[in-house]
Amino acid sequence: MKFKNLTGFLFAIISFGLINVASASALDDVMKARGLTQKDLLAAAKTYTPTAGRDEFIVFSSGGQSGQVIVYGIPSMRILKYIAVFTPEPWQGYGFDDESKAVLAQGKIHGKQINYGDTHHPAFTETKGVYDGQYVFINDKANPRVAVIDLHDFETKQIVVNPHFKNEHGGAFVTPNTEYVIEAAQYAAPFADKFVPLEQFNDKYRGGVTYWKFDRKKGRIDKSKSFTVELPPYSQDLSDAGKGPSDGWSFTNSFCSERYVGGIERGRPPFEAGCSQKDTDFLQVINWKKAAELVAGGKAKKVNGMDMLSMKTMVDAGALFLVPEHKSPHGVMMNPTGKFLIVSGKLDSHATVYSFEKMMKAHKAKKYEGKDPYGIPIVSLKDSVHVQVEVGLGPLHTQYDSKECIAYTSIYVDSVITKWDYCKGKVLDKLSIHYNVGHLMSMEGDSVTPKGKYLVALNKLSIDRFNPVGPLHPQNHQLIDISGDKMQLLYDMPVPLGEPHYAAAISADKLKPAVRYKSGWNSRTDSISPFKTRAGREKTVRNCEGDKCTTEVWGTLIRSHITPEIIEAEAGDTVIIHLTNLERAQDETHGFAMYGQNVNLSVEPGKTVSATFVADREGVFPYYCTEFCSALHLEMQGYLLVKPKGYKAVKTKMVEGQTYTKADYDKQVKTNIATQAVINGVVKFITERNYKDFPTAVALVEDATDQLGFAATWQKKSEASAKAKDWQNATLQAGQWWQYQVKAADIGIRAKSYLEQNKAKKIKK
Ligand code: K7E
Ligand code: CUA
Numbered sequence: 001m002k003f004k005n006l007t008g009f010l011f012a013i014i015s016f017g018l019i020n021v022a023s024a025s026a027l028d029d030v031m032k033a034r035g036l037t038q039k040d041l042l043a044a045a046k047t048y049t050p051t052a053g054r055d056e057f058i059v060f061s062s063g064g065q066s067g068q069v070i071v072y073g074i075p076s077m078r079i080l081k082y083i084a085v086f087t088p089e090p091w092q093g094y095g096f097d098d099e100s101k102a103v104l105a106q107g108k109i110h111g112k113q114i115n116y117g118d119t120h121h122p123a124f125t126e127t128k129g130v131y132d133g134q135y136v137f138i139n140d141k142a143n144p145r146v147a148v149i150d151l152h153d154f155e156t157k158q159i160v161v162n163p164h165f166k167n168e169h170g171g172a173f174v175t176p177n178t179e180y181v182i183e184a185a186q187y188a189a190p191f192a193d194k195f196v197p198l199e200q201f202n203d204k205y206r207g208g209v210t211y212w213k214f215d216r217k218k219g220r221i222d223k224s225k226s227f228t229v230e231l232p233p234y235s236q237d238l239s240d241a242g243k244g245p246s247d248g249w250s251f252t253n254s255f256c257s258e259r260y261v262g263g264i265e266r267g268r269p270p271f272e273a274g275c276s277q278k279d280t281d282f283l284q285v286i287n288w289k290k291a292a293e294l295v296a297g298g299k300a301k302k303v304n305g306m307d308m309l310s311m312k313t314m315v316d317a318g319a320l321f322l323v324p325e326h327k328s329p330h331g332v333m334m335n336p337t338g339k340f341l342i343v344s345g346k347l348d349s350h351a352t353v354y355s356f357e358k359m360m361k362a363h364k365a366k367k368y369e370g371k372d373p374y375g376i377p378i379v380s381l382k383d384s385v386h387v388q389v390e391v392g393l394g395p396l397h398t399q400y401d402s403k404e405c406i407a408y409t410s411i412y413v414d415s416v417i418t419k420w421d422y423c424k425g426k427v428l429d430k431l432s433i434h435y436n437v438g439h440l441m442s443m444e445g446d447s448v449t450p451k452g453k454y455l456v457a458l459n460k461l462s463i464d465r466f467n468p469v470g471p472l473h474p475q476n477h478q479l480i481d482i483s484g485d486k487m488q489l490l491y492d493m494p495v496p497l498g499e500p501h502y503a504a505a506i507s508a509d510k511l512k513p514a515v516r517y518k519s520g521w522n523s524r525t526d527s528i529s530p531f532k533t534r535a536g537r538e539k540t541v542r543n544c545e546g547d548k549c550t551t552e553v554w555g556t557l558i559r560s561h562i563t564p565e566i567i568e569a570e571a572g573d574t575v576i577i578h579l580t581n582l583e584r585a586q587d588e589t590h591g592f593a594m595y596g597q598n599v600n601l602s603v604e605p606g607k608t609v610s611a612t613f614v615a616d617r618e619g620v621f622p623y624y625c626t627e628f629c630s631a632l633h634l635e636m637q638g639y640l641l642v643k644p645k646g647y648k649a650v651k652t653k654m655v656e657g658q659t660y661t662k663a664d665y666d667k668q669v670k671t672n673i674a675t676q677a678v679i680n681g682v683v684k685f686i687t688e689r690n691y692k693d694f695p696t697a698v699a700l701v702e703d704a705t706d707q708l709g710f711a712a713t714w715q716k717k718s719e720a721s722a723k724a725k726d727w728q729n730a731t732l733q734a735g736q737w738w739q740y741q742v743k744a745a746d747i748g749i750r751a752k753s754y755l756e757q758n759k760a761k762k763i764k765k
Contacts, residue, residue: 043490046481049076057443057454057505060122060136061477064498067117069138069149074443074454074505077479077493085147085156086117086140093591093602094156097609099524107145107159110193118142120501121172121238125214129176129243129448133510135219137172137181144168146183146212150219153514155523160221162210163304164191164228170209170239170252176448180211180288181221182241184252188233188259191303198261202373205233208308209252211288219526227295227307229286229314232374233259235275236284238331243448244338246356248289251341253329257281257372276347280324280381282372283332283343285359287319294319311374321363322378326352331397331439335407335422336448340386342422344395344409351391351398351409353422359384387425391418397502399442401482402452408482410437410457417457417480419487431487433478436460439502442482446504455480455487458500466494475499515586517606529608531578538563542573550574551615557590557603558582559707559743560632562625567640570647571618575640580608585703585747586696591626594640600626615642630743660731665722668734672715675741679708682748689760691751697760700751704744711740 031041049055055073058080063070067086072079086107088095095104095115107114117140124131136149144162149155162168162183170184188205190196196204213225234254242249260274268274291309294300294317300307314320326345333342344351362368362383369380394413401407405423415436419429439458443451462476474494481488517523520532533554542551551569555562557579569575581590581603592601592611596619599611615621625636643649691697718733 043481043488047075047077047479047491049073049078055508057451058508058511059441059456059503059505060124060138061458061495061500061503062119062122062138062498064120064475064500065116065118066498067115067119067140068497069119069122069136070495070497070500070503071154072493073508074456075479075490077477077491081154082497083149083154083156085119085138085149086114086143086145086159088115090600091602092155093600093609096598096600096611097602098612099522099529099609100156103156103159103524107140107143107147107161109143109161114143116142117145117147119498120169122502122504123172123174123181123446124504124506125178125216126174126176126447127178131444131447131506131510133506133512134216135178135214136504137174139168139171139183141167141169141186144183144185146172146181146221148214148219148221150526151511151513153517153523157524157526158220160212160223160226162228163306164208164210164308165189168210170236173239173241173250173446174214175241175250175288176243176247178214178216180226180241180292181214182209182211182239182250182288184209184236184239185231186235186237188235191308193304198263201233201261202259207231207233207236207254209236209239209250209284209286211250211291223306227291227300227309228303229288229291229309229320230311231284232257232311232372232376234282234284237329240332240334240341241288242334242338242356243336246334246338246341248287249356250286250288251332251334252284252286253325253332253343254281254284255328255330276328279327281327281329282322282378283325283329283341283354284376285321285323285363285379286314287317290317290319311376315376318363320376321368322372322376323354323359323384324378324381326350331395331410333398333400336400336450338448340422342398342407342409344391344398346394346396346412349390349393349395350388351395351420351422352388353386353425354384355386358386387422389420389422389425389427391420391427392416392430396437397439399440399445399455400450401442402450408440408442408455408487410440412436412438412460417455417487419482429485429487431480431489433457433459433480433489434461434465434476434492435463441503441505443505444507451507453481453483454505455482456503456505458503460499462494465492469496477503515605516584517604519582519606520580520608521606523604523607529578529580529610531580531610532608533578533580535582540564540567542569547572548574550576552576553578555579556582557592557625557636559588559630560625560636560739562590562592562623562636562638565638567638569615569640569642571615571642571645573615573642574612575615576610576612578608578610579603581605583703584699584706586699588629589627590629590636592623593626594623595621597621597640599623602627615640618642618644630746632739632742656728660727662725662727665718665727665731665734668731668738669718672734672738672741675738675745679741679745679748682745682752685752686748686755688762689755690763691755691760694755694758694760697751697754697758700747700754704747704751707740707744707747711737711744714740 057074061070069083071081084094125135144165148158165185166189169186173182185207210228234257237253239252256275262271341354368377392411457478459476474496479491522529583605621640714737721730
């Protein structure tokens with residue numbers, strides 16, 4: 001739709017009945033004041049998500065050097081979460097509680113804790129090539145590792161360390177039924193964990209591709225069933241798995257097949273010169289199904305404790321060959337039908353479309369143009385290329401549309417996105433982006449059923465796109481509308497957390513994350529924690545063996561108190577605190593932070609976490625809840641008292657700041673009765689409505705009923721104290737009774753407004 005002028009545009013909106021005349025002039029004013037064009041308004045209308053609105057797609061983006069994964073929505077581009085993966089992250093208590101420390105410890109290298117990762121490529125689990133929304137994998141380029149994130153709770157469950165590589169890049173990519181998670185090496189190194197002179201590079205340095213076996217039932221990678229295929233010391237790069245007709249095969253790029261070793265300090269030209277000298281590098285084509293059979297048939301050797309297939313074994317079985325690629329290739333992407341593979345050379349202006357059928361025909365006929373120095377046969381470019389297309393200078397990565405034969409390639413040097421037809425080999429459209437784009441991401445673009453609609457350009461530089469924040473700039477993710485013939489730029493989103501390389505988007509309706517854990521849950525092992533603690537069963541136990549003492553606490557958290565509120569230990573004790581969040585209510589997370597002990601926990605509803613530390617000196621260590629969980633959140637506090645060794649307590653009375661009389665008790669009881677009247681009114685409103693038709697309302701009512709149960713318990717206690725004329729306790733207990741009433745009222749009112757908003761119907765009783 002084209003409009004002659006602003007009035008025409010507004011008139012069109014009005015006649016569509018979207019806004020009324022009065023607000024049309026208001027809109028006009030806003031446009032003038034903010035200098036917005038019609039195009040801007042259209043873009044805004046395509047991305048703006050009204051309050052409480054939801055996104056159609058959810059993106060899992062690499063967090064680059066932050067070692068995390070960034071979750072955001074499309075089209076709103078609102079960031080929803082940073083998932084802690086390779087790096088400690090205090091908000092989630094990751095790397096602070098014993099349970100998540102155990103996950104990070106799986107990622108140790110030679111016993112050394114690595115507290116960061118360089119995440120590059122996320123990949124969803126697939127079933128028959130379609131995203132199923134169960135798990136997402138992410139790699140760490142710097143310390144060759146892969147992590148498993150469960151989408152049931154968006155938590156990292158496992159980290160595996162590659163025992164063969166010293167670096168990686170071509171991961172994580174999955175096979176169509178997630179049989180394997182692919183991880184290819186990058187900078188060649190000796191497999192042995194020892195010094196090997198660079199002079200022995202050609203003989204002793206190696207690359208490879210690791211196939212991590214994913215056990216879907218357990219939701220974990222099974223290292224004992226995983227293996228590596230040995231490759232020459234070319235720098236392996238991005239990889240992709242075949243699908244459809246090419247299922248069973250995987251494809252890994254390489255650069256620096258010159259096997260050049262730099263060394264400016266030895267008077268040699270640098271890596272960049274020697275690694276880009278030849279006109280071609282090699283695509284490494286691997287039959288992973290055959291490789292798995294070879295491993296099962298005992299053809300693998302254990303190297304550093306994990307199976308490895310030699311190049312010779314693979315070549316002899318016809319399961320490995322090479323195809324030349326143009327100068328310094330980077331991206332390699334199998335198309336949705338599994339017939340074509342697009343590779344682009346970053347020092348070239350072409351994208352090359354390979355035909356799987358053609359290269360297989362040559363390979364089966366043993367029609368090779370020669371062998372590489374390691375005896376791997378080479379199928380010629382001529383015998384494998386479908387078409388080559390001039391897409392722009394410095395093409396990197398390609399993504400696919402829902403429309404057949406349509407691809408988008410990121411052009412790094414030119415800073416454009418090229419839309420082209422890879423069947424016919426024709427460029428269709430170009431869009432300038434800002435600036436120097438790396439990966440591109442289309443919706444469900446790696447699957448056999450891409451969803452089209454949007455594209456995100458993951459730009460390397462943001463330069464002048466945002467308000468300046470110092471020399472370190474945020475990255476820039478640009479949202480592009482690809483629903484029409486022409487691409488349209490919609491939105492710039494700054495990413496202030498490391499440099500994301502790749503991202504993957506899934507339809508939001510495929511994700512069904514939990515809102516609470518089963519009570520007493522260890523979320524990292526996905527089982528009931530042995531330290532689960534029920535209400536009323538809290539305890540602190542001190543045990544000594546010789547002069548080694550341990551103070552162990554089994555505690556609970558619920559609005560608004562921590563049990564225990566006092567922990568006593570002696571200097572030198574190992575203190576272990578287990579905390580269970582007793583809440584069932586949505587979003588009632590409690591935190592736990594303690595002075596001077598590096599203790600900081602996040603305990604979501606149902607979760608049990610533990611913290612272990614040595615109380616190495618006497619002192620008073622306050623602790624408190626870090627999440628503003630209720631009106632009396634600030635009172636959610638306590639003390640760790642670390643007494644000097646062998647301290648003998650002198651019996652003295654607890655001095656309270658305030659004493660209470662019968663008048664105080666009566667006043668509190670009067671308040672409580674009035675509060676109960678308010679609660680009764682809310683209860684009446686709810687029970688007269690069809691609230692049982694609304695699961696959210698039912699959950700709130702359950703929670704409120706719990707709180708009223710606690711109120712009743714404290715009412716009884718206070719009445720007993722009043723009977724005994726203990727006005728001090730009677731008043732305080734009546735106060736606690738009121739606290740629970742207030743919590744019940746708060747939740748009840750939330751349920752009431754939910755029912756009003758959702759137009760609950762009145763029912764006859
Ligand atoms: Cu091109 Cu690691 Cu896929 Cu960066 S990578 S852009
Ligand atoms: Cu619990 Cu604040």
